[in-house]
Amino acid sequence: xxxxxxxxxxxxxxxxxxxADIWMKANKKGEKLTVTNRDMTRFYWTANEAIDLMFAxxxxxxxxxxxxxxxxxxxxxxxxxxxxxxxxxxxxxxxGEKLHESIATAEEMVNTIQMQVNVGGRMVKFxxxxxxRATDRDMQEYSSEISPRMTRKEILAMVxxxxxSL
Numbered sequence: 001x002x003x004x005x006x007x008x009x010x011x012x013x014x015x016x017x018x019x020a021d022i023w024m025k026a027n028k029k030g031e032k033l034t035v036t037n038r039d040m041t042r043f044y045w046t047a048n049e050a051i052d053l054m055f056a057x058x059x060x061x062x063x064x065x066x067x068x069x070x071x072x073x074x075x076x077x078x079x080x081x082x083x084x085x086x087x088x089x090x091x092x093x094x095x096g097e098k099l100h101e102s103i104a105t106a107e108e109m110v111n112t113i114q115m116q117v118n119v120g121g122r123m124v125k126f127x128x129x130x131x132x133r134a135t136d137r138d139m140q141e142y143s144s145e146i147s148p149r150m151t152r153k154e155i156l157a158m159v160x161x162x163x164x165s166l
Contacts, residue, residue: 003063005054008103010043010071010144012050014162019076023083024166032087033080040076040093041100041144045069046161068103073144074155082155100145109142 014020019042023033049069057067080088093099140146150158 005057005061005063005067007053007057007067009050009053009069010045010101010103012047013044013158014165015047020162023080027085030086032089033084034089034091035077035080036091036093036097037099038077038090039099041073042076043071043101043103043144044074044158045071046158068142071147072150072154073147074150079155082159100143102141102143104142106141109140
């Protein structure tokens, strides 16, 4: 019988149609980068990090779990500042657009265990939502609003890795 592994994660930085992809095209055209809200936050990580999670889940995981990487967040305005070449324009939120994104609810997080594995010479942390209650600790929603933020140095490293892959 086939085994299925499920992962939830944020935005893969630079994937087709991502904000990085759209902003790189705007930079090439000499246009300002458009940001809908200064306070907006999102989870971002690189394609290599997403691949690492998939291999770690396959190697160390249980197909009953849902794998959620421990990710830092980025304020969209900070990302725009790191990428802009011709300025930034605040255009206002679109209908239905969320200010912050959520990867897991508080109820799901109660059933999450933390796991850390060595992948490609570096430690990768991720949570696994399991069927049974793992601990009695109080948990909260896994949201980009309350998760630790990337530093400017981390944002620039992510942007540079993406640019080098083009």
